[in-house]
Amino acid sequence: MIDEEKGAVFFQYARYFLHGTVSPTPQGMRFIRKAQDILRSRDELLCEMRDQLEEMGTELSIGVPAVTGGYLLPPLLKAFLKKHPNVQVQLTEDSPAALEKMTENGTVDLSILPLPIENDRLAIRPILTEPLFLAIPNERENWMTGQLRKLMDSVRPNAEKIPLALKTAEDVPFILLKEGYGFRRIVLDLCAEEGFQPKVTFKTSSIETAQSLVEHGMGVTVVPRMVMRQGSDRIVYVPLQSDPSRTLVFAYPETCYLSRAARAFMETAKKNQTSMYEEV
Template identity: 40%
Template sequence: MELRQLQYALQIAAERNFSRAADKLHIAQPSLSQQLSKLEQELGVMLFQRNTSSVELTYAGQKFIEQAGVIMSAVEMLRQEMADISQLRTGRVVVGSMPITGAHLLPHVLPAFKKNYADVEITLLEDSSMNLEKLTASGQTDLSLLSLPLEIPNLSYEVLGDERIDLAVPPEHPLAARFGTGIRTSLAELKDEPFIVLKEGQGFRKMTMDLCREAGFVPRIVFESNNMETVQSLVATGMGVTLTPHFIARAPRSEFVPVYLPLAEPVPSRTLVIAYRRGRYLSKAANAFIETFKTTIAALSAGEAR
């Protein structure tokens, strides 16, 4: 049994698809299938049930993946500890990120980090918050940018800061006239509005639903998307309203831009965190990345306060 075979099995389990797993591993699909068959023959059990449309773990596969994750995490921690002991400034940090949140924050974080740690390799992995939690818990990322609450219990985290939640409305919407007036909109005023939200599995969708329910209504959803930028563009063209994290609202990138309004007290917010597997050894490079992220978030928030 080889370590790379464990890595291959973990990736297939994460993707539930040989083609996607091969792409992520940067190997040919026939080679991946060959290595898995070789591993299954050595073990004497089938790890995956191959169907025409999906790949599912067998009972033996579930047990194997649990232990393979522990082994690969231990191997990576050993590498990191040895690198730190040798006091090398080189290393590698695998960072998971929610796509749109990362797109607005990482361009500030990465240049600052690379300036001080030029020889540390950063590998980015983008996915939904639900999948990122699973990848982090299994040790496939060293760190992941997420927001509270976390659903998986065996994750630890460092708080980066709180991010205000804003309201996005079409430019011609009656509420848009409040922009710059200091008049704030309460969530309860939106009970009859059509909402555009992210699809199931995205953490911010759950936050939107929870905030609306706390305000006394269930939002009337007219469109759903996997992409936050698409949500913003649909709002801008008059299809509905939505709630938006402030770091996204402060730097819209689409040609279709809604009007962003601060909400009334108590202003809703989300807490951004850097999460990692509980008990995982964090290398000096990983800790430096966390500190750089904290400093960057603080600087951005301070700039907003001026």
């Protein structure tokens, strides 16, 4: 048995090795893995005991990519906090890759992430699936191919109703998200399915920045419906013939205890899915 004082020292050193910059030996790595399991079990037990004593936990930490969170979370949080006003919600914004690690390690209770999820130690629960569109400048640009110019001239102002093959964007400047963003992989996979690699001229960590570049005639990009700039007269959103989509999910540690607050938050999303999506 480890007494309270020795236990505190143990956990202090374990956390240091887990999150510090020291390069451990193989024996040290074994210690770290064991310590990580102990720390996780300890945190889960404390959370579970607190849940048994309280009707609802008082804290909930959620990880979310910045842009997705800005569109999806406000109506969802409003509905959740209306029913559970005493829960303090902490938001962490980061890239999907970073959030997967935070979720696995318990830094956040759960995260809202786009599929695919790379970490097989995370369980998922679907939130919604939405279509993807090709975003094109509404004005002619010198870089536009003859096919794209002809298409734009012939379908404007009904471009948003006529599906387009993504391969039409094969030879034009393409704006893509940076490494570490799940949506980047979705777009690259779509291009690969149509037999081409996009000519990437700009990489960004923000879909909002990507759309601004499109509005200023710098290229094209693919966006989910959620982030479309409704009412913009400088950008056209064209549906794609392959009818692609992306799915957002809740991700949480598969083998860890999930707090009542986290479960209640996911149930809120399920019950408010339709109205939530209409607001974003």
